[in-house]
Amino acid sequence: VNVITLAVQDLERSLAFYRDGLGFATKGILAADVRDPVSGAAGALALFTLNGGLMLALYPRADMAKDAKVNDTGPNSVEFSLGYLVGSRAEVDGLLRLAVKAGGRASESPRERPWGIYSGYFSDPDGHLWEIIWNPAMPVQS
């Protein structure tokens, strides 16, 4: 996987959440002047480069539906989650606080889970789930 594309309701709102709220580096909205005559999808998206060259893209859900030729049957948080490993319990707590301050939603406090991790979830403005994880068996650099 080279690109994770998140479908968003409002590109500007989601860009603000990830760029201003979480501090992800980006050049902002790209390809705003491109439209696909075949599908009708617009090209405008925002791109972030994450760890290891992985790219995170934000793309309007109406355009994703057109581009992929699938129907949008309404938002649902339970399709996927993005897991981010950090180096300590305190980092889990801190990142979740940052996400909530930025406008994300946490449904409970982070906690120990019986599969050997300490973690908590937040959802972004579109309900997309992120799990911030400290796994003592998988040390990462902070």
Add this chain to the structure above:
Amino acid sequence: VNVITLAVQDLERSLAFYRDGLGFATKGILAADVRDPVSGAAGALALFTLNGGLMLALYPRADMAKDAKVNDTGPNSVEFSLGYLVGSRAEVDGLLRLAVKAGGRASESPRERPWGIYSGYFSDPDGHLWEIIWNPAMPVQS
């Protein structure tokens, strides 16, 4: 992002699709004997290691809903897509054929898109979208 977790209806079916159909390496279903007494979520999941150490996890949607404390409002393909860059048009065509043979669904033939790529989508047994992309401006090793 270290882990992309896909919510699945049937763990065995999705494991077969990714392992047997697409050829992703995995140790099969892990943590089948673990359950979280707090949320009621089971631990059973399948893990694949992708490029750059990125992990892909398959996890039952009912358990994801419990673990993240969110409601499952019904499947929807238009939440995210996973983009995979390949080295040529022929590789796009070949991977899409493989995915369809494995039980995936392609809504149209791959084609040129006006943002400089040749690509096609398939959806996995749960409707999760993958876009296989050849981008001449981003050469990758085949």
